[in-house]
Amino acid sequence: MRWMMLNGCCLIILAGSGAGAVGQEFDWLASALPERAHDFGTVARGSQLRYSFPLVNRSDQEIRINNWRAKCGCTNVNVGAKVIPPGTQTTIEVTVDTTKFSGPKPSGLTLIFERPTFVEVDLNTSCYIRSDIVTNPGLVDFGIFRRTDKMPSATLTVTYAGGRPDWDVVKMKTRSANVVAKGEPVRTVDGQVNFTLTATLDPSVPNGYFKDEITLITNDETTPAIPIAVVANIQSAVALTPSIVNFGQVRPGESVSKTVLVRSSEAFSITNLSTSQDELKSADQTTGAKPVHQVKLTLKAPTQAGPFHSTLTVKTDIPDEPAAILKTFATVGP
Incomplete structure (x- = not known):
């Protein structure tokens, strides 16, 4: 101060x-x-x-x-x-x-x-950064991709140049089941160890920006764990515009409406719309299979003042496509 x-x-x-x-x-x-x-x-x-x-x-x-x-x-x-x-x-x-x-x-x-x-x-x-252990690249990055039957793989090399000739990775752990990791060590004549890590995403990984971590457990008792960041951006076949709806300041009991566009590259049908709060209602304004649907959201503000938030879940007939989720917010006050 x-x-x-x-x-x-x-x-x-x-x-x-x-x-x-x-x-x-x-x-x-x-x-x-x-x-x-x-x-x-x-x-x-x-x-x-x-x-x-x-x-x-x-x-x-x-x-x-x-x-x-x-x-x-x-x-x-x-x-x-x-x-x-x-x-x-x-x-x-x-x-x-x-x-x-x-x-x-x-x-x-x-x-x-x-x-x-x-x-x-x-x-x-x-x-604390160890100079005798180097990763290349610095993280497992799957990049941006569309969901398919065959999920992508990515590789990373961990190089150990310390003084321990038997250094090895004995185990690998991931934060979630969405990442599958395999590894193979290769020893050089000068005692250097190159450990190749190969990671694959599970088909159940959710859409959107995804983060995880692979931890390499080594036989080095001084620092046994080496964390490796994992990132990916899984693009959905269905896009919601806007991606977030903020109804702003509303009075208790007041009704306000907004329109959300649900898009895809090919014609599709919405099979179900649901909200997490009863005060938020949804209705598909488009009939039949179309590449763009208009969904009307209507909020009847609760009588109690304070923050309000709810989600809209959109399910479609697109094969293997997870439901799209939209977050909505409002502030209820006089």
């Missing part, structure tokens, strides 16, 4: 981690950012480390992000949404490139809020 004299008055400027955000006007901050630090642990050099900080709006006011600053050129920041209505949430994703570093590496970002109150908050990351 810094003090400045302005026309004989004291002006307080709050910065940093928000530890000085004392008082009722900053009560929203503690619940909005439950995590402000993440330690990746010991990692291989070359790894692309990814972590998503959750940002949850549990208040009755809109949270608005003005900007952000990365703490290192090795760090990339992706903010899911800059405007977070009450009762909703987003993520602040941090990616750290370890290619040019070894040993302890702190990083992170400074997040700048403009609403409900102006404040700057630090989100910190840390890791």
